[in-house]
Structure formats: structure tokens, C-alpha cells
Amino acid sequence: MIQAPDLPLWAALIVGMMVLLGATIALIGSIGLVQLKSFYDRVHAPTLGATLGTGAILIASIICFSVLRSRPVVHEILIAVFVTLTTPVTLMLLARAALYRDRSEGATHVPTDGGEADDSLAS
Amino acid sequence: MSILILAFIITFSQVLLGIAMGCATFRVLRGPRAHDRVLGLDTLYVNAMLLLLTYGIQTGRTLYFEAALAIGLLGFAGTVALAKFLMRGEVIE
Numbered sequence: 001m002i003q004a005p006d007l008p009l010w011a012a013l014i015v016g017m018m019v020l021l022g023a024t025i026a027l028i029g030s031i032g033l034v035q036l037k038s039f040y041d042r043v044h045a046p047t048l049g050a051t052l053g054t055g056a057i058l059i060a061s062i063i064c065f066s067v068l069r070s071r072p073v074v075h076e077i078l079i080a081v082f083v084t085l086t087t088p089v090t091l092m093l094l095a096r097a098a099l100y101r102d103r104s105e106g107a108t109h110v111p112t113d114g115g116e117a118d119d120s121l122a123s
Numbered sequence: 124m125s126i127l128i129l130a131f132i133i134t135f136s137q138v139l140l141g142i143a144m145g146c147a148t149f150r151v152l153r154g155p156r157a158h159d160r161v162l163g164l165d166t167l168y169v170n171a172m173l174l175l176l177t178y179g180i181q182t183g184r185t186l187y188f189e190a191a192l193a194i195g196l197l198g199f200a201g202t203v204a205l206a207k208f209l210m211r212g213e214v215i216e
Contacts, residue, residue, distance in 0.1 A: 004130035005183045012125045016132040019177055023136035023143075026173055030143035033150050033166055039159055042150075046166040049143065054169070057176050061188070064180045075185075079172070079192055086199040090165060093206035098158040100210055 011067045015060045022056030025049060040111055043095050050087040055080065133181050140174045161205045168198035 007015060025048050032045030058076045065073040102110045147170060150163030172191045179187030207213075 003181055004126045004133060005180065006126060007129065009125045012129045015180065016129050019136045019180060020132055022173065023139040023177070026170055027139045027143040027146075030146035030166055030170065033163065034146045039156065039162070042159065043162060046147075046162065046169065049166065049173070050169050053173060057173050057180075061176055061180050064183075065185070068183055076176075076188065079176075079188075079195055082192075082195055082199075083169070083172075086195075087169075090199060090202040090206065091162075093203060093210070094158055094161055094165070097206045097210040098156070101156075101158065 005064055005068055007064065007067055011063055015064050018056045018060035018063070022053040022060065025056065026053035029053065038109060039098055040095070043091055043098075047087060047091065050083055054083050130181075133177055137174060137177050137181075140170055140177065144170045144174070158206075158209055161202060161209065164205070165198070165202045168194055168201075172198070 004012075027049075029046050029048030029050075032048070033042055036042045036045060058080050061076050062074060065076075099110065144167055147163045147167035151160050151167065154160045154163055172194045175187045175191040175194065179185065179191070
């Protein structure tokens with residue numbers, strides 16, 4: 001399914017670079033999800049794809065549709081605003097749930113609060 | 124010529140996003156704890172949304188944009204519900 005929109009050269013360059021950049025960043029984030037060791041490391045990795053990757057592909061989409069329709073098409077901003085608002089909420093909820101589960105089971109590798117960490121360093 | 128190069132770049136990006144979805148699926152299937160699986164599911168739907176957006180760029184239709192928006196909305200609701208379930212043991216209190 002080799003197919004592409006009929007864009008002028010400058011728009012094709014920008015769209016291609018942005019799509020490639022966004023896909024590469026999303027792939028790096030997902031590889032981090034596989035490679036990192038503990039859950040508290042892994043919870044940081046997918047935010048790469050959710051912020052920078054989504055931003056780059058949405059900019060490519062805005063430029064592509066604006067050039068194709070020859071008027072400004074900015075409805076992709078809806079997705080950008082929504083993903084920017086929801087990703088921190090979901091990941092904080094998930095990290096708090098994981099912390100609660102690990103602490104209630106008495107696991108040893110749980111990250112501590114800032115105050116407790118300072119106390120253990122001082123003593 | 125530029126159209127051919129753009130088509131190749133978009134297809135290559137779709138392959139990269141497919142590999143990213145594969146990594147997320149690996150974490151869903153493998154992940155040692157339940158919250159690892161939920162995190163993999165979150166990454167999986169974000170990557171699927173990006174893949175649909177690249178299909179929208181490729182075909183020039185806005186239909187794919189609406190599908191991507193629906194995936195974003197429903198994926199958020201699903202991840203929040205799963206995180207609350209892991210925290211409390213129930214979704215609606």
C-alpha cells in the first residue's frame with residue numbers, strides 16, 4: 001500500500017521529517033518499556049511517545065491537511081490538548097496504585113518519600 | 124519523485140510504529156505484575172492512535188482522525204478505570 005498525498009516539495013519534506021521523527025521517538029519510548037528493569041523506571045518511558053511523538057505527528061498532519069485543503073485545518077489540536085491533559089493523570093494514578101500495592105506487600109525495592117530518603121542518608 | 128519518497132517515508136514510519144506496538148504487546152503479555160500490563164496497554168493505545176494518524180496523512184481522509192480521537196478518549200477512560208481497580212479493588216465507589 002505505497003501511497004502518499006500530492007504535496008508540494010517543501011510540505012512533503014516537512015511532513016516526512018515530522019512523521020519519521022514522531023515514529024522514531026514513539027519506538028524509542030516503547031523499547032524503553034521493554035528494556036528498563038523496574039516498574040518505576042518503566043513508567044517514564046512511554047511518555048516520550050505520548051508527548052513528543054504525538055506532537056510531531058500531529059504537526060505533520062496539520063501541515064498536510066492545511067496544504068491539501070488550502071485552508072488552515074487545526075482540528076488535530078483537539079488530540080494534542082487531550083493527550084497532554086490525560087497522560088500525566090493516568091500515569092500518576094498508575095504509579096500511585098503500584099506504590100500502594102508494593103507497600104502493602106512490604107516489597108523492599110519501593111522508592112521512598114523525599115523526607116524518609118533524606119533521613120536515611122543523614123543517619 | 125517527492126511523492127514516492129514521501130510514500131516510502133510514511134510506510135517506513137508505519138513499520139516503526141508497528142514495532143513499537145509489538146514492544147507494548149510484549150509488555151502486556153510478559154509484564155511481571157498487573158500494573159506493568161496496564162502500562163503496556165496505555166502505550167499500546169497511544170501507538171495505535173499515532174498509527175491511525177499516519178494512515179490519515181497517507182490517504183488524505185479525515186475519517187482516520189476521528190478514529191484516532193475515539194481511541195484517545197476511550198483509552199484514557201480504560202486506563203483510569205484499571206488504575207483505580209488496582210488501587211481500590213473496585214472501579215465505581
